């Protein structure tokens with residue numbers, strides 16, 4: 177099921193995991209943050225995956241967040257683009273990246 | 280045709296006209312710019328209109344821009360969200376709004 181797949185993806189995530197949509201400027205911005213920091217991201221483009229709708233629903237069940245981008249560092253749920261930018265500014269994202277051995 | 284409809288909409292536009300998608304944060308941001316300035320906007324949500332795909336193609340033919348939001352002040356093509364923000368900053372949008380009798 178999509179729910180099991182999402183739970184496994186988060187459980188086994190040892191870096192940055194992002195659920196995204198390929199046409200979405202907020203998702204693009206989030207990818208850009210990590211790219212310019214030289215940090216690799218595992219990206220799932222939900223508009224390009226056959227079960228994208230189910231995965232987006234599973235992410236809502238898992239995190240309470242219905243929107244993309246939906247970002248995880250390790251098992252920690254970061255949130256969307258605004259939370260990412262906030263977390264970059266206040267050092268929280270740096271701390272999370274340290275925990276998974278990045279930065 | 281969608282092309283004729285778009286051409287007519289721009290031709291008869293005497294205020295702010297925006298082609299948008301209801302789920303899109305960039306479109307939301309563009310609407311917010313005008314809302315907080317107390318400026319009315321005629322919004323077309325392309326994901327909610329039955330011929331939205333055709334209209335988006337017609338807008339590309341009309342303006343060279345494939346993306347949303349797609350913003351007009353009078354007959355002037357402003358562009359997308361980035362162009363709007365740029366134009367607000369440098370006063371260009373204020374000038375356009377003056378021409379149509381807003382602000």
Ligand SMILES: N[C@@H](CCC(=O)N[C@@H](CS)C(=O)NCC(=O)O)C(=O)O
Nearest residue numbers: 202243244245256257258302303304
């Ligand atoms: N404040 C959120 C906004 C997220 C948001 O509204 N995302 C939109 C796309 S930009 C969305 O997922 N809309 C519903 C959808 O595409 O299914 C963030 O910073 O990430």
Ligand SMILES: N[C@@H](CCC(=O)N[C@@H](CS)C(=O)NCC(=O)O)C(=O)O
Nearest residue numbers: 199200201305346347348359360361
């Ligand atoms: N730089 C442009 C970005 C516009 C853009 O990429 N828009 C996306 C949605 S955020 C889009 O239209 N993607 C194709 C589509 O939705 O059909 C702007 O500032 O408006």
Ligand code: FES
Nearest residue numbers: 200201202303305
């Ligand atoms: S779809 Fe436009 S910003 Fe996400």
